[in-house]
Amino acid sequence: MKYTAIDNSLYINNRKNFVKHLKPNSVAVFNSNDLMPTNADGLMPFRQNNDLLYLSGVDQEESILVIAPNASNPKHREILFVKETSELIAIWEGAKLDKEAATKQSGVQTICWLTDFENIFHSLVTEAEHIYLNQNEHLRAIVTVETRDGRFRKDCKAKYPDHEYERLAPIMRKLRPIKSQLEIDTIQHACNITEKGFRRLLNFVKPGVKEYEIEAELAHEFLMNRSRGFAYEPIIASGASACVLHYVDNNKECKAGDVILLDIGAEYANYASDMTRCIPVSGKFTPRQKDVYNAVLRVMKGATAMLVPGTLHNDYHDEVGRLMENELIGLGLLDKDAVANQDPKSPLYKKYFMHGTSHHMGLDVHDVEERNRPFEVGMILTVEPGIYIPEEDLGIRLENDVLITENGQLDLMGNIPLEADEIEALMA
Ligand code: GLY
Numbered sequence: 001m002k003y004t005a006i007d008n009s010l011y012i013n014n015r016k017n018f019v020k021h022l023k024p025n026s027v028a029v030f031n032s033n034d035l036m037p038t039n040a041d042g043l044m045p046f047r048q049n050n051d052l053l054y055l056s057g058v059d060q061e062e063s064i065l066v067i068a069p070n071a072s073n074p075k076h077r078e079i080l081f082v083k084e085t086s087e088l089i090a091i092w093e094g095a096k097l098d099k100e101a102a103t104k105q106s107g108v109q110t111i112c113w114l115t116d117f118e119n120i121f122h123s124l125v126t127e128a129e130h131i132y133l134n135q136n137e138h139l140r141a142i143v144t145v146e147t148r149d150g151r152f153r154k155d156c157k158a159k160y161p162d163h164e165y166e167r168l169a170p171i172m173r174k175l176r177p178i179k180s181q182l183e184i185d186t187i188q189h190a191c192n193i194t195e196k197g198f199r200r201l202l203n204f205v206k207p208g209v210k211e212y213e214i215e216a217e218l219a220h221e222f223l224m225n226r227s228r229g230f231a232y233e234p235i236i237a238s239g240a241s242a243c244v245l246h247y248v249d250n251n252k253e254c255k256a257g258d259v260i261l262l263d264i265g266a267e268y269a270n271y272a273s274d275m276t277r278c279i280p281v282s283g284k285f286t287p288r289q290k291d292v293y294n295a296v297l298r299v300m301k302g303a304t305a306m307l308v309p310g311t312l313h314n315d316y317h318d319e320v321g322r323l324m325e326n327e328l329i330g331l332g333l334l335d336k337d338a339v340a341n342q343d344p345k346s347p348l349y350k351k352y353f354m355h356g357t358s359h360h361m362g363l364d365v366h367d368v369e370e371r372n373r374p375f376e377v378g379m380i381l382t383v384e385p386g387i388y389i390p391e392e393d394l395g396i397r398l399e400n401d402v403l404i405t406e407n408g409q410l411d412l413m414g415n416i417p418l419e420a421d422e423i424e425a426l427m428a
């Protein structure tokens with residue numbers, strides 16, 4: 001791993017909180033993600049399962065975490081299974097976790113080789129009534145490949161059909177939205193790397209630069225800072241491309257007079273950051289571009305202030321819609337009377353601002369969440385309003401990552417240039 005390992009107290013605490021949600025006499029199993037093959041003998045870069053990371057920090061393929069709080073053998077109440085390493089693996093792939101390193105990373109005292117899994121798991125199952133299995137239940141997940149968890153589910157249910165099966169996902173989406181200090185520090189670190197990348201761009205962008213050249217600058221800065229790279233496919237969209245919400249071609253030349261929308265976040269230690277900025281190719285916004293920019297910025301500031309404990313996500317988004325409506329009227333894009341008479345179920349602002357204002361962020365960029373749970377201290381959400389006007393070849397979105405605190409909000413991107421004048425000054 002390029003990153004410095006996170007202190008294992010994070011994982012010890014996470015497991016302590018996790019077991020409170022299990023029924024008595026349970027055994028819970030978390031499988032790592034698979035190494036995905038390319039077409040020949042290659043492998044895609046490995047990305048660990050985030051629930052396994054959350055509870056163990058183990059960033060290695062073919063790992064299994066088993067938690068059985070009522071196991072009669074106290075040593076079996078938490079077990080981490082890792083692949084036994086060998087001289088051959090060491091020669092080809094380098095160091096893998098040995099038992100000592102696995103304990104140091106995770107705080108789990110009992111480390112076993114994967115080859116012992118079947119026997120030990122069988123002994124735990126015979127004592128247990130409930131078996132908890134994991135699945136990606138993200139609202140918008142599209143899962144067409146069978147995961148290790150999926151294969152394990154099939155095998156387990158075939159072998160032990162008469163146990164009570166339970167879902168881990170509802171527990172994980174309860175726990176993961178509340179970030180602990182070590183997580184906040186890590187996400188802040190990812191945000192700081194994003195900041196370095198962005199500041200680098202302000203001296204780099206000029207008419208004629210290609211979107212992919214901008215991407216390359218960012219990748220360089222991120223990797224120089226021990227990030228694996230982008231936390232998600234970066235969007236580097238100049239001119240009209242900014243109105244394509246998921247534009248990732250990043251292959252155009254940036255033209256004088258255009259604005260570039262940059263949705264670019266670095267990852268660090270598997271944690272995401274998620275930032276959007278819009279900058280003028282020539283270093284100066286036109287008056288109209290600045291008006292739209294400042295409208296979005298006012299909505300962003302208003303929305304950030306609404307991130308307070310107790311608010312429901314949907315109510316918050318509706319309130320932001322009211323702010324946006326006023327701005328769109330001010331920009332001459334919506335008619336005041338038409339807004340007054342609109343169908344509240346399909347408000348007119350959605351023509352120009354068609355996505356959500358905020359999402360949780362953490363190990364996943366769009367982190368797991370319980371949609372109907374009011375905001376709480378310790379949650380980190382993005383704030384990302386936008387106005388997209390294809391007929392003006394202009395799309396403006398601004399996005400920061402914000403922690404909800406006892407006294408309001410802590411903007412983890414508060415140091416990253418945001419005001420239009422500041423951006424112009426830095427580009428001059
Ligand atoms: N970069 C993805 C998002 O803003 O949600």
Ligand code: MN
Nearest residue numbers: 274382384399
């Ligand atoms: Mn986002």
Ligand code: MN
Nearest residue numbers: 263274275399
């Ligand atoms: Mn984003």
